[in-house]
Amino acid sequence: MGNIGQSIALIGGPLLAHRFGIAAPFLLFGLASLTWGIVFAIFARNARGKRVPKTIGQNFKFLRRTKLAWVLSLFYSLTFGGFVTLSIYLPTIYQETFSINSTTAGALTATFVIVATACRPFGGWVSDRIGGRKLLLIVLLGVFLIGWTLAIQSMLLFTLGSIGSAVLLGLGNGGVFKLVPEYFPKQTGTVTGLVGAAGGLGGFFPPIFLGVMKDMMGSYTFGFLALSLFGLICAGVLCITFLEVNPPNSTVPSR
Template identity: 30%
Template sequence: FGAGNTGAAVTKLLAPIIVVGYGWTMVPKVYAVLMLVTAIVFWFFTYSDPGHKVGKSVTIREQLAAFKDPKVWRCSQYYSIVFGGYVALALWMTKYYVSEYGFDLKTAALLAAAFSIPGGLLRAIGGHFSDKFGAHTMTWWVLWISLVCLFFLSYPQSDITVQTINGPLTFHFGLNATMFTVIMFTLGIVFALGKASVFKYISDDYPDNIGVVSGVVGLAGGLGGFLMPIMFGALVDLTGIRSSAFMLMFGVVWVSLMWMYWTEVRPMDAARELKRMQLADRME
């Protein structure tokens, strides 16, 4: 998964350079050559493994029963932001740098890669930390750090004028390109960790039905990546504020945090308190 995300990030970096140098028609030609090479490598260096097939003892009805499990939809909510949000921002960032900060296309693509490349490369590290600290702990902190990053990214370029005894005094608030890129780099890292931690939930909770559950969760991530750029554009048209895209994502992360708190954190706190009381009773 991390390699796939990294491939998308590299594409976002290289495609604008190819467009500037050779025209947009060269992009699908390069992609077609790479696909052909990949197909040839796959044909000669892979084999069919019967062990990958689902056993006959697992029926379709049993597999689809996962749709009735609220935990599946909760994981889908998480993945819609950490993967769907990653895909949406990877598509959106080059245009954002051009329109918000006035960079040329090649520079904008290079800066956008500061978000998209770590968001792909570090997914494997996210898997390591999820194994070490657990899916819940990793996802909880991923969402909180994402919320803080999106709070600052959401604030639009603003000027506030104060009338003083010496005349008007204007203050400017807003992220410059350097601060914006640093925060986006941080967000790319936490999204990479979050993509791994959500799938750790699946392997822990559904070891015998990973295929169906991961398919549902992956679908939610794909839908997020498809719908969010459309919503970004609609919000910019509606409000005239480019950072409204981050305001939308801030809201999605907030919903995810509230969902996690009510369905995971509170029950865990209650269980710990009950265990503490039972231990105290035994000591008495």
Template identity: 30%
Template structure:
């Protein structure tokens, strides 16, 4: 097998693992975004107002922030096989709960809990990194992420029709419950058909758990700084749900959440110190060092790419419906164009990263998406609908190619920490989504797109500080010997 080509028609070896894993991720995305294309029916059935609808969109991506961090640690420790199977199984029951909810409060709780399913992405990143070498990992991760991410487009295209087939005012409930049933069945299929590593390979685990390992004093403080936005995004969500926002929470509960988040942050800092206090005592040997700066840059790049995709996918069907006065089914199909590009754009982002270089590819992609969002911000009802759809798809190409380029780098930072690095970058995607959706609830859709474009420019500047992965990284085998892993 060449370094450039993957025989995707095969169903053996690492290609088999790739197909089984992207399908698991695909199902998690169908479940995660099964509400978006049905939101018009849900809104009408429960009599929700606009603020309640926007609150459900924000809640859907909130829990994913801590979930991706925690799941990243767990997958590094226990392996992707058991973690993906458990996530699918647990999420199916939360999905059933959402399907039978008959009040805004019940829906809000269910949607918040379903943010957990969004952590599935992190698990597959570690699985694919175990099965593919550095020269193929960008393309393999791109296929995994792109084809799996297509789950949101599949939901947008199929669930309104499925709800119509079930019929009646509760057709949307049966459509959503169906996605939960599929997740439950696939949990058992995945567990019985994959293994964590190729036969004879070692699954490297972190030396300590509870926080990511860093290898210098400067990285220790940068890690703490980069942890702050994860808690700030959750505080922003609490504010949105307080009397200052949609009044789902009382002011006292909101204050209690703020205090709890500060306490959790301090607890996290304590864990970061416990795991990394040795860097203050002695220097880590050069061979075992990695630069946390790489992680910080990838976090910001993913905030601009995936964070914006999550926000836009959530609001686009309703946006098209309101802007161009078309039906919910038509709006869902047209909006799916944004996520539809995942089939080719994420793999192409990974492939370009493998061939052109990691840093150059990220620079091109983020420049493209910044321009793309400026164009989307200029759409008005006077536009021809076909031009609006084409602009959306062009923008989404750069967004998702950028996501592929980010996760072409993630497995090349430090192998034993791949789950945690993927978890943190993934969580930053959700920080972006919560932030952008909160902005959307306060401003017009046009301003919302311009804010994303401005954020992309900041990420573009950060990417210029990233180091191109070169040479090898070192991991220690269980018997104490050092194994070198190519990253170039």
């Protein structure tokens, strides 16, 4: 659902701003937030059972000594951050690099967003069957390979690469959040917060990096090659940290 909200904002925001003025999307977002806040206040209930809440200091202490939480954050910074980055930059790349009109660029970007959003729950489903670690390894190696197609100055290869990226990143997002409660059943909220924050940062810095590479090198090629290399690095980190570590209380061999 988070992906869907981001997708609606990405596609609908500019349309509303163009039709009704720059303030329209912000006013609509504020109204929607207020509405859902009221609904939440009326209907939301705390989970049954009491658990002594930990202090912020205790949570930070736990995160400082738990490397797997940071590793999952690294993976999510790639999978969700990559989704946000391409959602933002695809229209610009299509228009600047391949000289197509804004309508076609928007349609191709919408296709990317829809595919990535649809693949996220499917990633959770696949993780339930083959294991989140195995799925993430496939995804990360796939990102390494498909990053090269994005770096090639061919609209056909770039479009196929962007759709392939949507599939991989969507699956990867689902795979990461399969592993969070699996490895941290008692600290799911704390680790989820860290992983989610990493995803937000992953969507913030890569667009800046792509812009810098475009200004320095004259194309986005080196930016996508860096994305490819990052996927390979993450795959190596996964092999080192996760493949030999089973979840707590697990009686199932590592997958």
